[in-house]
Amino acid sequence: MNADPMTAGSGAGVFRVSPDSPGSGAGGDAMHGHGQRAPGSTGLWVFMGVVAALFTLFLAAYVMRMDSPDWHRIALPWQVWLSTGLLAMASVAMAVASRAATAGRMARARGALRLGGLGALAFVGSQLWGWAALYAAHVVPASNPAGSFFYLLTAMHGLHMIGGLVAFAFVAFDRGSGMRTQVRIGLCARYWHFLLGVWIVLLAALAWLTPELVNYICGRG
Numbered sequence: 001m002n003a004d005p006m007t008a009g010s011g012a013g014v015f016r017v018s019p020d021s022p023g024s025g026a027g028g029d030a031m032h033g034h035g036q037r038a039p040g041s042t043g044l045w046v047f048m049g050v051v052a053a054l055f056t057l058f059l060a061a062y063v064m065r066m067d068s069p070d071w072h073r074i075a076l077p078w079q080v081w082l083s084t085g086l087l088a089m090a091s092v093a094m095a096v097a098s099r100a101a102t103a104g105r106m107a108r109a110r111g112a113l114r115l116g117g118l119g120a121l122a123f124v125g126s127q128l129w130g131w132a133a134l135y136a137a138h139v140v141p142a143s144n145p146a147g148s149f150f151y152l153l154t155a156m157h158g159l160h161m162i163g164g165l166v167a168f169a170f171v172a173f174d175r176g177s178g179m180r181t182q183v184r185i186g187l188c189a190r191y192w193h194f195l196l197g198v199w200i201v202l203l204a205a206l207a208w209l210t211p212e213l214v215n216y217i218c219g220r221g
Contacts, residue, residue: 079130090119094189
């Protein structure tokens with residue numbers, strides 16, 4: 001903790017805490033004050049819990065809709081696999097950025113942070129490319145419930161990715177090197193890991209979950 005001793009009238013030492021000290025600043029630390037979790041970290045955990053519950057409901061609706069006679073499985077465009085690679089690369093870069101920031105190597109942290117942001121932006125672009133490929137193959141939301149859910153699930157994930165990029169922009173322009181900046185980079189990394197996990201679950205459902213498999217798992221086959 002950066003502290004400047006100031007001499008009080010009583011002779012007792014009074015310390016002035018700098019803005020970049022652990023537990024100070026708007027962003028806060030992962031552990032804030034007397035062992036309490038910082039609001040930024042707690043807020044992100046709560047938000048991720050809400051998002052996870054939202055996607056769970058969407059996947060439940062996806063599974064239930066499979067039982068309809070108008071359900072026709074679609075072939076996923078190859079761009080979704082490119083998207084997966086890009087998001088995985090972005091997540092790894094964010095992990096490198098977080099570790100470098102914790103070690104105080106801020107130049108390396110900012111370089112890896114920018115790489116993670118570019119990977120996430122490329123992921124969104126690849127998703128739009130995949131949508132265009134499906135549309136060219138005449139797979140539109142109104143033509144097939146499977147196609148409708150593909151657009152819905154990937155759009156919801158993309159919107160959360162774009163929201164993460166907005167928050168990333170604030171961190172990318174933060175030129176600080178103290179604990180607050182380190183925590184912000186760590187929160188970005190955590191959110192990127194979360195979005196990668198959500199995407200893998202969605203991709204597994206879209207690529208390999210079939211009505212026959214659902215009926216088998218539910219004991220209806």
